[in-house]
Amino acid sequence: MRGAMMLCTALTAALVLFLMGYVLVNGLPNISWELLSTKPSYLTERIGILPDILNTVYIVVAALVIVLPLGVGSAIYLTEYAGNKKLVAMIEYAAETLSGIPSVIYGLVGMLLFSNNFGTSLLAGALTLVIMNLPTVMRTVQESLKTVPQSYREGAFGLGAGKWRVIRTVVLPGCVDGVITGCILSIGRILGESAALLFTAGFAHAMNGVIDGLTSPGATLTVALYVYAKEEGEFGIAFAIAAILMVLTLLINLSAAFVGKYFAKRRGV
Amino acid sequence: MHRRFIRDLLERIRNRNSKIYETIIHGIFLLLGFISVGCVLLITVYLIISGMPAIREIGLFQFLFGKEWASTAAEPKYGILPFILTSVYGTAGAILIGVPIGFFSAVYLSKIAGKRVRSVIEAAVNLLAGIPSVVYGLVGMRVLVPAIREIFNVPDGASLFAAIIVLAIMILPNIIKVSVTALDAVPKEYEDASLALGATPTETFFKVSVPAAKSGIAAAVVLGVGRAIGEAMAVMMVAGNVANMPSLFESVRFLTTAVASEMAYSSPGSLQRDALFSIALILFLFIMMINAALNFFLKRDRVN
Numbered sequence: 001m002r003g004a005m006m007l008c009t010a011l012t013a014a015l016v017l018f019l020m021g022y023v024l025v026n027g028l029p030n031i032s033w034e035l036l037s038t039k040p041s042y043l044t045e046r047i048g049i050l051p052d053i054l055n056t057v058y059i060v061v062a063a064l065v066i067v068l069p070l071g072v073g074s075a076i077y078l079t080e081y082a083g084n085k086k087l088v089a090m091i092e093y094a095a096e097t098l099s100g101i102p103s104v105i106y107g108l109v110g111m112l113l114f115s116n117n118f119g120t121s122l123l124a125g126a127l128t129l130v131i132m133n134l135p136t137v138m139r140t141v142q143e144s145l146k147t148v149p150q151s152y153r154e155g156a157f158g159l160g161a162g163k164w165r166v167i168r169t170v171v172l173p174g175c176v177d178g179v180i181t182g183c184i185l186s187i188g189r190i191l192g193e194s195a196a197l198l199f200t201a202g203f204a205h206a207m208n209g210v211i212d213g214l215t216s217p218g219a220t221l222t223v224a225l226y227v228y229a230k231e232e233g234e235f236g237i238a239f240a241i242a243a244i245l246m247v248l249t250l251l252i253n254l255s256a257a258f259v260g261k262y263f264a265k266r267r268g269v
Numbered sequence: 270m271h272r273r274f275i276r277d278l279l280e281r282i283r284n285r286n287s288k289i290y291e292t293i294i295h296g297i298f299l300l301l302g303f304i305s306v307g308c309v310l311l312i313t314v315y316l317i318i319s320g321m322p323a324i325r326e327i328g329l330f331q332f333l334f335g336k337e338w339a340s341t342a343a344e345p346k347y348g349i350l351p352f353i354l355t356s357v358y359g360t361a362g363a364i365l366i367g368v369p370i371g372f373f374s375a376v377y378l379s380k381i382a383g384k385r386v387r388s389v390i391e392a393a394v395n396l397l398a399g400i401p402s403v404v405y406g407l408v409g410m411r412v413l414v415p416a417i418r419e420i421f422n423v424p425d426g427a428s429l430f431a432a433i434i435v436l437a438i439m440i441l442p443n444i445i446k447v448s449v450t451a452l453d454a455v456p457k458e459y460e461d462a463s464l465a466l467g468a469t470p471t472e473t474f475f476k477v478s479v480p481a482a483k484s485g486i487a488a489a490v491v492l493g494v495g496r497a498i499g500e501a502m503a504v505m506m507v508a509g510n511v512a513n514m515p516s517l518f519e520s521v522r523f524l525t526t527a528v529a530s531e532m533a534y535s536s537p538g539s540l541q542r543d544a545l546f547s548i549a550l551i552l553f554l555f556i557m558m559i560n561a562a563l564n565f566f567l568k569r570d571r572v573n
Binding site: 001002004005006007008009011012013015016017019020022023026069070073074076077078080081082090091093094095096097098100101102103104105107108109111112113131134135138162163164188191192193194195198199222225226229230235238239242245246249250252253257 | 287290291294295297298299301302303304305306308309311312315316319369370371372373374376377378381382389390392393394395396397399400401402403404406407408410411412438441445471475495498499500501502505506525528529532533545546549552553556557559560563564
C-alpha cells in the first residue's frame with residue numbers, strides 16, 4: 001500500500017515535470033523577438049503574436065475592471081448585509097453552480113447574450129469571462145472579509161458611524177488580500193480560457209489599439225494556440241505560445257502562493 | 270460632471286435623512302449580492318429557450334436515442350446518443366484511471382509525506398491545475414496520439430482512449446486537492462486511537478482516516494466527473510471528432526466537442542444550430558445533476 005501511494009505521487013510529480021519540460025524544450029527555441037513583436041503577414045509568410053498578446057492584455061484588464069466591483073459588492077452583501085441564512089445559502093449555491101458550468105456553455109450563452117447584441121468582440125468575450133470569474137472573486141473576498149474581527153465593526157458602530165461608513169473605512173481595507181488573490185486567480189483562469197472565447201471574441205489576429213481592440217474580434221494567446229495547432233498545423237508557433245503560457249502559469253502560481261503567505265504573516269502579527 | 274452630480278445628490282440625501290441614504294446603499298449591495306443568482310437564472314432561461322425548439326422539432330426520443338448524427342447530410346439526422354455515450358464512457362474512463370492515482374497520492378501527501386516533500390508536490394499539483402486545457406491538447410496531439418498509433422497499431426491515434434488519458438490527467442489536481450483537504454480534516458484523535466490499539470500506520474490511514482473523510486473524497490470524485498464531462502478544447506484536439514458510436518480506438522465526439530466543432534460554421538437560425546443549443550441544454554442538465562450531487566456530499570461533510 002505504501003509502495004502504491006509513493007508510486008502514484010511520483011507519477012503525478014513526473015507528469016508535471018514531463019509536461020513542463022516537453023513544452024519548454026519544444027517551445028523556447030521557437031520564441032524570437034520577431035515573433036513577439038510583429039503581427040502575422042501573409043505577404044512575407046511571417047507569423048507574429050503581438051496582436052494576440054495585446055488582445056490578452058485588453059481582455060484581462062477589461063474583465064477584471066468589471067468583475068472586481070461586482071465580486072467585492074456581492075461578497076460585502078453576503079458578509080455584512082444578508083441576515084437571512086436561506087438567502088445566503090441560495091446565493092452561495094448559485095455561485096457554486098456558476099463555477100461548475102463548463103466553459104463551452106459559457107461560450108454559447110455569451111454568444112447569445114453579448115455577441116449577438118454588439119458583435120463578436122473582445123468586449124463580448126470579457127463580459128462572458130466576468131460571469132465565469134464572479135464566483136472566484138466573490139469567494140476569495142468573502143473569505144478575507146471573514147477575517148476582519150467583529151470587534152472592529154462594533155467599535156466603529158459604537159463611535160456612531162453608519163453602516164456604509166463602517167464598510168468603507170473598516171471592512172473594505174480588510175479585504176485587500178482577498179481582492180489581490182481573486183485578481184491573480186482570475187488572471188490565471190482568463191489566460192487559460194479558450195472555449196468560452198472562441199464564439200464570443202472570435203479568432204482574428206488584427207492589431208488594434210485599446211478601444212478598437214475591445215470592439216473588434218480578436219484571439220487571445222490561448223485561442224491563438226488552438227488555431228495555430230488545430231487549424232493551421234503550425235506546431236512551432238503553438239509550442240512557443242504554450243511555453244509562454246506555461247511560464248505565465250508558473251508565475252501566477254508563485255505569486256498566489258507568495259501573496260497568501262505574505263498576508264497570513266501580516267495577519268498573524 | 271456626472272459623478273459629481275451623483276455625489277452631491279447623495280450628500281444632500283445624507284444630510285436630510287441618513288436613513289434613506291443607508292437604504293439606498295443597502296439596495297445597491299442587495300442588487301450586487303444577487304448578481305450570481307441572476308446569472309444562473311439568465312443562463313438557464315437562455316439555454317432552455319434556445320434549446321427547446323430543435324428538440325421539439327426533432328422529437329425528444331429521436332434526439333436523445335438516435336444513433337446517427339449527420340447534420341450536414343442531404344437528409345439530416347440529429348441523434349445525439351453517440352455523443353452522450355462518448356461523454357459517459359470518456360468520463361468513466363478518466364475517473365477509473367485518475368481517481369486511484371489521485372486518491373493514493375492524496376493519502377500519501379496528507380498522512381505520510383514530510384513537510385518539504387508535501388509543499389513541493391502540492392506546488393506541482395497546483396501547476397497541473399493551472400495549465401490551460403489547450404496546452405494539454407497540444408501535448409496530447411504531439412505525444413499521446415502518435416504513441417497510441419504506434420503502440421496499439423491503429424491507423425489513427427486520435428481516439429476515445431487518447432481523450433480518456435488527457436482527461437484523467439486533467440482531473441488529477443482536483444481529486445488530489447479536495448481529497449487532501451478532506452483527509453487533513455480528520456481529527457488526529459481517531460488516528461491516535463487506532464495506532465494505540467496496535468494498528469499499523471497504513472491500516473490506520475485506510476481503515477480509519479479514509480472512511481472518516483469519505484464524504485470529502487466522494488466530493489472530489491464528483492468534482493472530477495464535472496470537470497471531465499465539461500472539458501472541450503483538450504478533448505477536441507485529441508479525440509478525432511467524428512460522430513461515431515464510442516469505441517476505445519475510434520475517433521469520437523463528446524457532447525462538448527459536438528457543440529464546439531459545428532458552432533463556427535452552422536448558420537444562425539438553422540435547425541443545425543438549434544440542435545447544437547439542444548446539445549448544450551442536455552450537457553447543462555448533466556452538470557446541474559452533478560452539482561446537486563456535489564452539494565449533497567459537501568453538506569454531509571459539514572454536518573458530520
